[in-house]
Amino acid sequence: MDRMGELIELIAQFATVDGIQATPIEGLSLVRISHPSEPMHAVHHPALCIVAQGRKRVIAGDRVLNYDATNFLVVSVDTPVIGQVVEATPEAPYLCMKLELDAAEISALLIEVGGVTAAAAEAEPSVAVSPILPDLLDAAIRLVRLLERPEDLAVLGPMLKREILYRLLRSDQATKLQQIALAESRLQQVNRAIGWIKLNYRDAFAIETLAAEARMSASALHLHFKAVTAMSPLQYQKQLRLQEARRLMLSEALDAATAGHRVGYDSPSQFSREYARTFGAPPLRDVARLKAGDLQSAG
Numbered sequence: 001m002d003r004m005g006e007l008i009e010l011i012a013q014f015a016t017v018d019g020i021q022a023t024p025i026e027g028l029s030l031v032r033i034s035h036p037s038e039p040m041h042a043v044h045h046p047a048l049c050i051v052a053q054g055r056k057r058v059i060a061g062d063r064v065l066n067y068d069a070t071n072f073l074v075v076s077v078d079t080p081v082i083g084q085v086v087e088a089t090p091e092a093p094y095l096c097m098k099l100e101l102d103a104a105e106i107s108a109l110l111i112e113v114g115g116v117t118a119a120a121a122e123a124e125p126s127v128a129v130s131p132i133l134p135d136l137l138d139a140a141i142r143l144v145r146l147l148e149r150p151e152d153l154a155v156l157g158p159m160l161k162r163e164i165l166y167r168l169l170r171s172d173q174a175t176k177l178q179q180i181a182l183a184e185s186r187l188q189q190v191n192r193a194i195g196w197i198k199l200n201y202r203d204a205f206a207i208e209t210l211a212a213e214a215r216m217s218a219s220a221l222h223l224h225f226k227a228v229t230a231m232s233p234l235q236y237q238k239q240l241r242l243q244e245a246r247r248l249m250l251s252e253a254l255d256a257a258t259a260g261h262r263v264g265y266d267s268p269s270q271f272s273r274e275y276a277r278t279f280g281a282p283p284l285r286d287v288a289r290l291k292a293g294d295l296q297s298a299g
Helices: 003-014 103-113 134-148 150-169 174-181 186-200 207-214 218-229 233-251 256-262 268-279 283-291
Strands: 019-022 028-033 040-044 047-053 055-060 063-067 071-075 079-087 094-100 127-131
Touching (some): 040 233, 055 094, 063 071, 079 233, 103 174, 186 207, 186 233, 218 233, 233 268, 233 283, 256 268
Antiparallel strands (some): 028 094, 040 079, 071 127
């Protein structure tokens, strides 16, 4: 059996039903989806995703990325994305492992390897794919295999997660990982702006206010925010508003006007227009479709 075949068997062993499944290993989740999915809107947190079987498409702003068993995905900051499983069957489901990336763990490793490059100060797209590396795949397999030996998790789990981070630092995504850890990198300046928008997404804001929070000029913020997230700060805010309104209508059964007002829209008609443009249907029809179970989420 080849190495990817091992990962397929391991994920299938522990992800026996469709959906995203947490594991006893902190930060590690497994995903199984048996059919192609509709496009799903979500905020993707910093993570490494390795697909063992099937194929997925991720859209971040105007960037479209496809990844499968030949490459891996890295996300460096919280980014609104549209994800869609495009290749999956009950006989050969989409199988994926997702490992959250922790800035403190990356920082500690960087201190030891001493490998911060000048490029880490510049902004990069927050979502990227790269060819899978044998050493990275091997470490990922050994991490998932720990689920067969719970008694070893406490000791070997942190060691293997650390090895995965080390392999990423030796890949062409090293700069992206360094940016996650460096407090004054362009990525972290953008990340401060993202954090502020997430706290204040209901309120209108001036770009100068956001730039002061990020400790950048307004023009630099707009340039680097777009480079990282593939959208402007206002587009990012709109995505957060609409996703939260969708959640409110689903989980709290709010009507469209109330949900729109709750997330900061003063005009119900504007909310309905922007909602339909984003999700492909007006609020009531979209929520009815979601409740009917037509859409699936996946990592």
